[in-house]
Amino acid sequence: DAKTTQPPSMDCAEGRAANLPCNHSTISGNEYVYWYRQIHSQGPQYIIHGLKNNETNEMASLIITEDRKSSTLILPHATLRDTAVYYCIVRVVGTYKYIFGTGTRLKVLA
Amino acid sequence: GAVVSQHPSRVICKSGTSVKIECRSLDFQATTMFWYRQFPKQSLMLMATSNEGSKATYEQGVEKDKFLINHASLTLSTLTVTSAHPEDSSFYICSASGQASNTEAFFGQGTRLTVV
Numbered sequence: 001d002a003k004t005t006q007p008p009s010m011d012c013a014e015g016r017a018a019n020l021p022c023n024h025s026t027i028s029g030n031e032y033v034y035w036y037r038q039i040h041s042q043g044p045q046y047i048i049h050g051l052k053n054n055e056t057n058e059m060a061s062l063i064i065t066e067d068r069k070s071s072t073l074i075l076p077h078a079t080l081r082d083t084a085v086y087y088c089i090v091r092v093v094g095t096y097k098y099i100f101g102t103g104t105r106l107k108v109l110a
Numbered sequence: 111g112a113v114v115s116q117h118p119s120r121v122i123c124k125s126g127t128s129v130k131i132e133c134r135s136l137d138f139q140a141t142t143m144f145w146y147r148q149f150p151k152q153s154l155m156l157m158a159t160s161n162e163g164s165k166a167t168y169e170q171g172v173e174k175d176k177f178l179i180n181h182a183s184l185t186l187s188t189l190t191v192t193s194a195h196p197e198d199s200s201f202y203i204c205s206a207s208g209q210a211s212n213t214e215a216f217f218g219q220g221t222r223l224t225v226v
Contacts, residue, residue: 049214
């Protein structure tokens with residue numbers, strides 16, 4: 001079973017920050033949180049991952065709560081091309097086997 | 111970043127025939143690859159784990175005789191859908207990762223299979 005819970009859909013105005021929440025209350029101490037996105041009819045694209053500390057790269061920021069039970073992906077300035085389904089995944093330790101949840105369908109509005 | 115390539119991107123086949131889908135890691139060695147299936151408007155469902163040089167591990171409910179997986183080298187895994195039926199029509203996606211412990215898996219672009 002998927003170990004994450006996300007809202008099914010969100011809208012965001014172009015140019016504004018998109019904040020996508022994820023609940024992973026049963027995460028273990030050595031499990032990573034990964035974020036991917038999938039644009040229609042393509043394979044998932046890696047965005048960012050983290051263990052405990054907040055992370056930032058050229059695409060996004062990842063904020064993980066201190067108890068690690070939830071996280072938020074932040075796209076600082078959303079564009080129309082960021083419209084996609086965003087998946088938050090907890091990686092099973094020792095494997096790259098990903099169990100996908102239902103994801104959040106983000107629509108960026110002009 | 112690392113690249114995983116799938117071929118073909120689209121295939122149409124007749125009922126009863128078999129179709130082979132290839133997944134290649136282009137610039138790294140992947141001892142393990144994964145195969146997923148995705149139906150319209152649904153999430154990705156893990157089908158099996160492909161292990162180089164050994165038998166694949168299938169998820170519960172996935173028929174191993176219908177979905178044959180071969181991982182003959184560190185850069186190539188193949189999925190063969192045998193005796194395909196219209197209900198096998200789906201989007202098939204593979205993923206692969208390098209051997210470091212704290213890296214991400216990379217996904218192929220997917221293969222759209224339509225069985226007519």
